[in-house]
Amino acid sequence: xxxxxxxxxxxxxxxxxxxxxxxxxxxxxxxxxxxxxxxxxxxxxxxxxxxxxxxxxxxxxxxxxxxxxxxxxxxxxxxxxxxxxxxxxxxxxxxxxxxxxxxxxxxxxxxxxxxxxxxxxxxxxxxxxxxxxxxxxxxxxxxxxxxxxxxxxxxxxxxxxxxxxxxxxxxxxxxxxxxxxxxxxxxxxxxxxxxxxxxxxxxxxxxxxxxxxxxxxxxxxxxxxxxxxxxxxxxxxxxxxxxxxxxxxxxxxxxxxxxxxxxxxxxxxxxxxxxxxxxxxxxxxxxxxxxxxxxxxxxxxxxxxxxxxxxxxxxxxxxxxxxxxxxxxxxxxxxxxxxxxxxxxxxxxxxxxxxx
Amino acid sequence: xxxxxxxxxxxxxxxxxxxxxxxxxxxxxxxxxxxxxxxxxxxxxxxxxxxxxxxxxxxxxxxxxxxxxxxxxxxxxxxxxxxxxxxxxxxxxxxxxxxxxxxxxxxxxxxxxxxxxxxxxxxxxxxxxxxxxxxxxxxxxxxxxxxxxxxxxxxxxxxxxxxxxxxxxxxxxxxxxxxxxxxxxxxxxxxxxxxxxxxxxxxxxxxxxxxxxxxxxxxxxxxxxxxxxxxxxxxxxxxxxxxxxxxxxxxxxxxxxxxxxxxxxxxxxxxxxxxxxxxxxxxxxxxxxxxxxxxxxxxxxxxxxxxxxxxxxxxxxxxxxxxxxxxxxxxxxxxxxxxxxxxxxxxxxxxxxxxxxxxxxxxxxxxxxxxxxxxxxxxxxxxxxxxxxxxxxxx
Ligand SMILES: Cc1cc2nc3c(=O)[nH]c(=O)nc-3n(C[C@H](O)[C@H](O)[C@H](O)COP(=O)(O)OP(=O)(O)OC[C@H]3O[C@@H](n4cnc5c(N)ncnc54)[C@H](O)[C@@H]3O)c2cc1C
Numbered sequence: 001x002x003x004x005x006x007x008x009x010x011x012x013x014x015x016x017x018x019x020x021x022x023x024x025x026x027x028x029x030x031x032x033x034x035x036x037x038x039x040x041x042x043x044x045x046x047x048x049x050x051x052x053x054x055x056x057x058x059x060x061x062x063x064x065x066x067x068x069x070x071x072x073x074x075x076x077x078x079x080x081x082x083x084x085x086x087x088x089x090x091x092x093x094x095x096x097x098x099x100x101x102x103x104x105x106x107x108x109x110x111x112x113x114x115x116x117x118x119x120x121x122x123x124x125x126x127x128x129x130x131x132x133x134x135x136x137x138x139x140x141x142x143x144x145x146x147x148x149x150x151x152x153x154x155x156x157x158x159x160x161x162x163x164x165x166x167x168x169x170x171x172x173x174x175x176x177x178x179x180x181x182x183x184x185x186x187x188x189x190x191x192x193x194x195x196x197x198x199x200x201x202x203x204x205x206x207x208x209x210x211x212x213x214x215x216x217x218x219x220x221x222x223x224x225x226x227x228x229x230x231x232x233x234x235x236x237x238x239x240x241x242x243x244x245x246x247x248x249x250x251x252x253x254x255x256x257x258x259x260x261x262x263x264x265x266x267x268x269x270x271x272x273x274x275x276x277x278x279x280x281x282x283x284x285x286x287x288x289x290x291x292x293x294x295x296x297x298x299x300x301x302x303x304x305x306x307x308x309x310x311x312x313x314x315x316x317x318x319x320x321x322x323x324x325x326x327x328x329x330x331x332x333x334x335x336x337x338x339x340x341x342x343x344x345x346x347x348x349x350x351x352x353x354x355x356x
Numbered sequence: 357x358x359x360x361x362x363x364x365x366x367x368x369x370x371x372x373x374x375x376x377x378x379x380x381x382x383x384x385x386x387x388x389x390x391x392x393x394x395x396x397x398x399x400x401x402x403x404x405x406x407x408x409x410x411x412x413x414x415x416x417x418x419x420x421x422x423x424x425x426x427x428x429x430x431x432x433x434x435x436x437x438x439x440x441x442x443x444x445x446x447x448x449x450x451x452x453x454x455x456x457x458x459x460x461x462x463x464x465x466x467x468x469x470x471x472x473x474x475x476x477x478x479x480x481x482x483x484x485x486x487x488x489x490x491x492x493x494x495x496x497x498x499x500x501x502x503x504x505x506x507x508x509x510x511x512x513x514x515x516x517x518x519x520x521x522x523x524x525x526x527x528x529x530x531x532x533x534x535x536x537x538x539x540x541x542x543x544x545x546x547x548x549x550x551x552x553x554x555x556x557x558x559x560x561x562x563x564x565x566x567x568x569x570x571x572x573x574x575x576x577x578x579x580x581x582x583x584x585x586x587x588x589x590x591x592x593x594x595x596x597x598x599x600x601x602x603x604x605x606x607x608x609x610x611x612x613x614x615x616x617x618x619x620x621x622x623x624x625x626x627x628x629x630x631x632x633x634x635x636x637x638x639x640x641x642x643x644x645x646x647x648x649x650x651x652x653x654x655x656x657x658x659x660x661x662x663x664x665x666x667x668x669x670x671x672x673x674x675x676x677x678x679x680x681x682x683x684x685x686x687x688x689x690x691x692x693x694x695x696x697x698x699x700x701x702x703x704x705x706x707x708x709x710x711x712x713x714x715x716x717x718x719x720x721x722x723x724x725x726x727x728x729x730x731x732x733x734x735x736x737x738x739x740x741x742x743x744x745x746x747x748x749x750x751x
Contacts, residue, residue, distance in 0.1 A: 034701060119696055121697075121712070122625055122626050122627070123624075123626050123694070123695030123696045123697055124626050124627040124628075124695075125627075126627050128627075129627050129628065148696065148697070148712065149696040149697065149699050149712070182706055182710050184700045184701065184704040184705065184706060185700075185701045185704045186699045186700060186701055187562065187563075187698075187699065187700065187701045187702065187721050187722060187725070188699075192699055192700070194706065194710055194712075247488075248490060248491045248492035248495070249491070249492045249495075250492075250495075253491075256738075258738055258741070258742075259738070305688070309684075309728065312728050312732075313728070313731060313732065313736070313737075313738075316490055316491070316732055316736060317485070317490060317514075317515055317729075317732055317733070319561070319728075319732075320560055320561050320726075320728065320729050320732065321558055321559065321560060321561065322559035322560060322561060322563065323558075323559070327561040330561070330725070330728075331561065331725060334691075334721075334724075334725075335698070335699065335721070337692075338691075338692075338694075338695060338696055338698050338699060338721075339696065342692060342695065344634070344636040344637065344692075347636065348636060
């Protein structure tokens with residue numbers, strides 16, 4: 001075992017941290033995060049140049065990383081600064097393009113943005129519940145149905161759409177211009193969209209995409225766990241800092257043992273969150289991947305909420321304000337549990353394996 | 357012991373239900389259910405409806421314009437109003453200043469201000485907290501200096517809830533700097549139209565606007581606006597906080613929040629079944645229902661005991677902790693119930709066919725974040741524990 005990051009990953013961390021701190025400070029983040037398309041094209045190009053996208057794929061697919069730890073390196077950095085850019089959608093799309101053996105150069109270079117349209121209006125995280133359909137019309141494919149809460153949708157040039165063709169679950173590419181895209185900002189910042197398809201033209205990417213989709217979603221979940229760990233670290237640091245500086249009753253509130261113990265418990269839970277994420281990252285590509293990812297996503301959902309609530313409570317009223325950065329960390333940490341299956345969904349998956 | 361309502365209580369409950377059925381506008385109730393930010397006119401309209409029936413301040417004594425309700429009647433009324441999605445009665449006059457004036461006000465102050473609370477001539481807000489004085493309220497620094505028949509006030513209050521609608525504010529001000537901080541505080545009534553007052557909005561975590569900062573620069577207030585004696589404000593402040601905490605417990609709102617989650621879980625279908633059939637979700641809900649069933653009685657038992665003794669004691673602190681924790685757990689479940697559909701920023705949520713959730717459930721995430729305030733305000737839950745611990749351990 002070795003828990004030290006490689007030199008390459010450490011350099012990527014430093015590069016991204018420095019860039020995001022300088023170019024994506026809170027004030028800029030607030031401008032982008034709540035204003036459609038919730039995306040800054042200039043900064044996206046620079047993120048791509050710095051390797052934030054290339055790290056997500058292995059060399060044979062045009063990237064320079066692609067391992068679990070490469071993905072967590074990027075997303076932890078994004079989580080530390082609450083970066084609202086649509087990297088999650090890009091990651092899942094890239095993994096699918098790789099699985100389909102398709103060229104992803106323009107996505108990797110940041111010139112073309114793609115999002116994954118998989119979930120539907122009932123919010124089920126299970127691929128079996130997909131109802132969107134695709135039909136071969138001889139002159140090409142037509143897709144119908146509604147995809148819901150597509151992350152990064154408002155900024156996407158094209159969507160990878162999971163749809164049903166008879167018994168098969170396939171994957172098609174649909175141009176943003178060909179479909180109806182209704183975008184909105186999310187409560188924790190960043191953009192999502194409803195994608196409405198009615199006999200909309202699509203290009204077949206994979207006829208049987210079930211395994212590739214499950215895999216891409218696992219990568220997305222791993223990324224969300226890492227993003228949460230980055231955000232938890234910052235939320236904890238902000239809280240410790242506040243406990244040191246905020247004075248009541250003539251002393252820093254950090255002098256009260258009632259708060260000290262809770263600050264310590266936050267730290268313990270964050271270490272647990274980091275470990276389970278490392279466990280998942282190290283399990284990618286192994287037979288234990290899905291189980292490890294579900295364990296991680298379940299723990300992260302539970303602990304993310306705890307860190308959020310404790311950080312807010314220990315800040316007192318100030319954490320209830322839009323102006324305080326901690327309020328935005330608090331929202332992100334809670335809302336991550338609404339993405340790609342929540343703490344109970346993944347707990348149920350771990351439980352289901354017991355009976356099998 | 358008898359855990360059932362008496363015949364009189366049941367008759368009263370029926371009367372409240374009938375009143376709500378006949379007088380609460382369905383469209384207004386729907387807006388309350390959807391967690392909409394109510395307009396001033398909507399809040400005033402409901403206040404007037406209740407006042408016409410004599411129920412705006414039912415717990416006040418009859419001589420003051422109330423009904424002299426005890427804990428059980430008050431509970432019945434609050435529960436029925438909450439379940440019917442009636443607008444919340446703005447608490448600052450009815451539940452905070454009213455009891456203070458009844459206990460500490462001069463006959464003149466009572467005669468002048470109490471009717472104006474009932475008929476809504478005055479909308480009060482609460483000027484306790486300051487940027488540097490939150491939990492440590494006694495360290496407040498807003499100064500009031502006596503000059504002839506006036507006090508001249510300088511300083512800043514913050515977190516002033518619904519100050520944007522108010523015409524008056526009751527304030528804790530510093531009138532002496534010697535001795536213990538608690539001994540130099542006075543309780544004073546201020547007309548918000550007085551020159552030198554400026555109010556600025558504070559945007560909250562979910563994007564809404566319900567609190568303000570209030571700045572005082574050479575604000576002249578007549579000495580007759582003092583409640584109680586100069587430098588005796590701390591006793592009054594604590595008395596008011598006891599009443600404020602009791603009203604924050606909100607058993608009625610908890611019951612409404614529970615019904616709301618149960619309805620959501622019955623209506624939302626996910627993965628081919630109703631959410632209520634998901635054993636993990638149902639277990640979470642049942643756990644909270646059990647706590648809530650107990651809280652109903654804890655609340656009534658403690659308030660009845662307090663009525664008997666003539667003082668609230670530690671009850672408000674204990675009830676405030678449990679009531680707010682249960683409410684926050686229900687808000688958490690409501691947010692979870694929506695799954696991915698909880699995501700949209702409230703003002704950006706799509707409508708009509710494109711809506712991700714039923715209108716009355718769409719704000720579940722915003723409500724969850726907003727209600728994190730419940731364990732912070734009215735004295736944080738940590739401060740409530742300190743208060744109870746002091747009683748237990750004498751420390
Ligand atoms: C939405 C909202 C509405 C409000 N409305 C009003 C209003 O209308 N009028 C008004 O006057 N005020 C209002 N308040 C203010 C509220 O009463 C204060 O926020 C509250 O008293 C806490 O003070 P603080 O925010 O300064 O936190 P702080 O006092 O700075 O506390 C920060 C943290 O330290 C903890 N802490 C402090 N001292 C101790 C201790 N001795 N032991 C253990 N832990 C401790 C607290 O519990 C908290 O977790 C409102 C607040 C909010 C958020």
